[in-house]
Amino acid sequence: MTAQTLTIRRPDDWHVHLRDGEMLTRVAPYTARQFGRAIIMPNLTPPVMTVEAAQTYRERILAAVGEGFTPLMTCYLTDGADPDEMERGFAEKVWVAAKLYPAHATTNSAHGVTDIRNVYPVLERMQRIGMVLCVHGEVTDSSVDIFDREAVFIDRVLTGVVADFPELKIVLEHITTSEAAAFVGSAGPNIAATVTPQHLIINRNAIFAGGLRPHAYCLPVAKREQHRLAVRQAATSGSAKFFLGTDSAPHERAAKESSCGCAGIFNAPFALESYATVFDEEGALDRFEAFASENGPRFYGLPLNDSFVTLERINHVVPDTVAGLVPFHAGETLGWRLAA
Ligand code: NCD
Ligand code: ZN
Numbered sequence: 001m002t003a004q005t006l007t008i009r010r011p012d013d014w015h016v017h018l019r020d021g022e023m024l025t026r027v028a029p030y031t032a033r034q035f036g037r038a039i040i041m042p043n044l045t046p047p048v049m050t051v052e053a054a055q056t057y058r059e060r061i062l063a064a065v066g067e068g069f070t071p072l073m074t075c076y077l078t079d080g081a082d083p084d085e086m087e088r089g090f091a092e093k094v095w096v097a098a099k100l101y102p103a104h105a106t107t108n109s110a111h112g113v114t115d116i117r118n119v120y121p122v123l124e125r126m127q128r129i130g131m132v133l134c135v136h137g138e139v140t141d142s143s144v145d146i147f148d149r150e151a152v153f154i155d156r157v158l159t160g161v162v163a164d165f166p167e168l169k170i171v172l173e174h175i176t177t178s179e180a181a182a183f184v185g186s187a188g189p190n191i192a193a194t195v196t197p198q199h200l201i202i203n204r205n206a207i208f209a210g211g212l213r214p215h216a217y218c219l220p221v222a223k224r225e226q227h228r229l230a231v232r233q234a235a236t237s238g239s240a241k242f243f244l245g246t247d248s249a250p251h252e253r254a255a256k257e258s259s260c261g262c263a264g265i266f267n268a269p270f271a272l273e274s275y276a277t278v279f280d281e282e283g284a285l286d287r288f289e290a291f292a293s294e295n296g297p298r299f300y301g302l303p304l305n306d307s308f309v310t311l312e313r314i315n316h317v318v319p320d321t322v323a324g325l326v327p328f329h330a331g332e333t334l335g336w337r338l339a340a
Pocket of ligand 1: 017043106107108136217218219220247249250263264265
């Protein structure tokens with residue numbers, strides 16, 4: 001008989017956008033309901049670049065979610081980032097990682113890094129102190145086709161960083177291609193990747209299904225089917241290098257449904273349900289706990305959570321809107337549900 005419930009150690013989300021202000025109070029409870037901890041992306045306006053900014057942002061998150069959820073803060077890397085400030089924030093346990101956005105790669109990345117060499121002194125220090133580098137892996141060169149930007153980033157930037165900093169812990173985030181899955185899979189144990197629900201579930205056809213579908217648009221953009229299958233294979237393979245990172249990235253409906261719609265999929269409300277469906281379809285439910293709850297903390301050198309969550313096999317329809325936003329899977333039926 002197939003199992004009707006699945007109880008796993010409480011998962012963490014190793015990449016999420018919780019935003020700020022009113023949007024923060026609206027969306028953060030969905031992440032806190034599903035996850036014990038989360039790596040909080042620093043791409044606010046202005047970005048979170050100082051120890052003090054990360055501290056006060058952490059307090060605002062805690063005020064929005066209450067007890068039982070731990071935000072893990074990150075520092076937004078800029079061309080002028082200071083290695084001493086980086087080390088201070090890490091030593092004071094304010095941030096656990098730094099985030100590399102190539103300038104203009106995505107939402108609120110205007111202050112991002114214009115040339116990787118500009119942050120070499122910081123990377124050198126991070127390698128020495130064992131601080132994780134989270135990478136948005138896309139080149140921003142407009143002459144490179146948008147569907148190739150991740151693979152080209154691996155060739156032009158990441159390969160060099162890994163060669164120059166062989167001990168640096170790097171998470172290639174929200175991977176979308178067979179090239180990324182292969183690169184991470186064959187790299188050393190200090191290189192890992194996060195995988196979103198959407199990149200396991202949709203390919204690029206979803207963005208154009210019967211018309212332009214802004215709620216299927218995120219960055220990195222979904223790729224061809226062969227890439228989805230490669231990412232799915234990697235995530236469900238049992239390799240400890242791949243772990244959960246939703247990249248839930250809420251935008252107001254009007255900002256998505258616009259002549260220039262924002263990139264980002266709001267998947268927080270049913271993220272575990274999405275992932276469980278994928279692992280179930282792949283016959284890999286026995287590997288789901290490692291992906292969701294073990295590989296991430298082990299890579300970051302953090303303890304595993306000591307509480308548990310249960311998912312039930314039951315059909316339920318995802319609402320058209322959640323908190324006034326359009327969630328991933330809106331209107332679709334999911335076969336798993338997180339028990340209250
Ligand atoms: C993110 C956002 O909206 O902040 N958007 C997205 O499509 N993922 C930025 C990012 O992580 O690229
Ligand atoms: Zn993101």
